[in-house]
Amino acid sequence: MEAKQLWSDVLQSLKEQLSAPSYDTWLKDTEAHDVENGVFTVTAANEFQRDWLRERYSTLIEDTLKDLTGEEWTVSFIVKDRLDSRYSQYQNNERSHSLTMTDLLSKIKSLEARVQDLEARINDDH
Numbered sequence: 001m002e003a004k005q006l007w008s009d010v011l012q013s014l015k016e017q018l019s020a021p022s023y024d025t026w027l028k029d030t031e032a033h034d035v036e037n038g039v040f041t042v043t044a045a046n047e048f049q050r051d052w053l054r055e056r057y058s059t060l061i062e063d064t065l066k067d068l069t070g071e072e073w074t075v076s077f078i079v080k081d082r083l084d085s086r087y088s089q090y091q092n093n094e095r096s097h098s099l100t101m102t103d104l105l106s107k108i109k110s111l112e113a114r115v116q117d118l119e120a121r122i123n124d125d126h
Contacts, residue, residue, distance in 0.1 A: 003032040004031075006035070006065070011028075013068065017060070017064075026049065026052060030049075031080070040065060041075075041078060042061075042076070045079075046081065050077040058075050061075045
């Protein structure tokens with residue numbers, strides 16, 4: 001089952017188990033991030049929400065995941081802003097590497113032209 005669909009099912013179940021204010025405050029704006037090796041990672045809007053979910057809702061969420069899938073799960077939480085920040089940092093690194101590669105290719109072409117020029121001079125001298 002896809003992470004987003006499974007998280008949607010988890011949220012629906014939690015909505016039925018919790019009071020509306022609790023659900024709306026702590027879970028409504030969360031999103032599935034990743035599912036890997038029995039770990040379900042959820043994004044929270046900020047560190048406070050992440051910590052609150054971790055301390056007060058992890059067991060309930062893990063139990064709900066087990067009820068829905070029949071499998072044991074560990075839930076982890078990450079902060080969306082940090083995830084966005086890491087992605088931006090990755091994009092910036094990619095741009096830096098692209099510029100570096102462009103510079104390197106330019107230098108290589110320049111060196112190839114110089115080598116060809118030197119080879120031509122050597123051949124003209126002989």
